[in-house]
Amino acid sequence: MASITSTGIGSGLDINGIIDKLMAVERKPLDALDQQRAVVTNQVSALGQVRSALSTLQSAVQGLQATGVFNAAGTTVDYGAGFTASAKPGAPAGSYQIGVQQLAQAQRLATSATSEFDPSAGGSLQIQVGDKTSTVNFSGGTLEQLRDAINAADAGVRASVIFNGSVQQLVLTGAQTGTANAFSLTGTGGLQDLSFDPNAQNVPTNPNQTIYRVQAAQNAQLSVDGIALTRPSNTVDDVIPGVTLQLRAVAGEATLTVSSDTSAAKTALQNFVNAYNQTVSTISSLSSYDPQTQTAAVLNGDSTVRSLQQQLRQVLNQPVSGGAFQYLAQIGVSFDQKGVLTLDTAKLDAALAKDPNAVARLVQGDGTTQGVAGRLSDVLDRYTRLAGLIDTRVQGLSSQLSLIDRQKQQIQSQLDRLQETYQQQFNAMDKIVGQYNSLSTYLTQQFKALSGASNG
Known part of the structure; x- marks a missing residue:
């Protein structure tokens, strides 16, 4: 009799189907781990959404802490x-x-507008501005090179070269306005003709002169x-x-x-109110429970999120003692009947008109007493900073995911071995049944042959 190797051929049973059903039962622990992993993964994602909302709220709180926002x-x-x-x-x-x-204007001088000054012979130029005296030693060169040397001296005078259509003119302008910043020039050698005294009796103002005053320093x-x-x-x-x-x-x-x-204060507070409501809405949607459908959101019951909600609400309702305004409601920031934070701009205007410094103290503090914004910033920082409460919670969930993955690997290895065992056992059974069926067929044929011989 031939060996039967094809599963189910010997017995006529759907052995692969039987094994699949058996393995489906054995896979239930693995399926449970898959479901657990999906829940934990969704929790990590939801905490990322919470962190993002808190970051937006942090930015709004920083806007409340900006200098001058309440007494602009x-x-x-x-x-x-x-x-x-x-x-x-x-x-x-x-x-x-x-x-x-x-x-007020700065003193400005220029070299001749009709005869281009030639500094190629070089020399020195002493520049005095008030009590400051600087000396430019120039070995000779072009007008542009003299300009660069003067600017490099940082003498309180700016030099430029202007082409007026006929010649190039060296223009010297005081760095600062006012009569006290008028400057004098004393030249030697090839720069001797650049000497200039703003206090001289006859100050040169004719553009034909070697150097002349374009503009006097004045207050x-x-x-x-x-x-x-x-x-x-x-x-x-x-x-x-x-x-x-x-x-x-x-x-x-x-x-x-x-x-x-008051526009800056209104904008900062409205941005904060919007960010706070969005944050609370995000947290509520991720941690809610629907009693009608008996459906819990992904972060329902999460202690980290529940504590965050309580602390945010507590900070807003906690007084800042010692000032004319101690509660946010006194400046127009309060919760409505549905728990939504609102801003009453008319009430804010009245508070700012009465005492803007007291409003600033309530929100920003005064150096010794912490304001509402500072308290909120501390709470948000504890949750959002690196290695903060959300990070710690996410790390814990990540550890759960790692453990689940290891458990899945172990169970999958066991399932693979069990399926192989089932396959071997059913193949062996199939082979034996097939052999018995072949033997039965053979014996039946023999009995029929003997019975036919007897009858003949």
């Missing part, structure tokens, strides 16, 4: 004024009449509420507290109004 000041200037103005945070509100009678002259003032620069920041004037042109009196600017 704005300025308005009449059309046609000879100046612009900007105000630092905390600048007192007020109105001022400002006129500009003269702009700015302005009036503020009828008070005549002189300043060396067109940037004036020491007249009105917290306000910088930039003089632009000679013009008559114009009105400058300094007032509080």
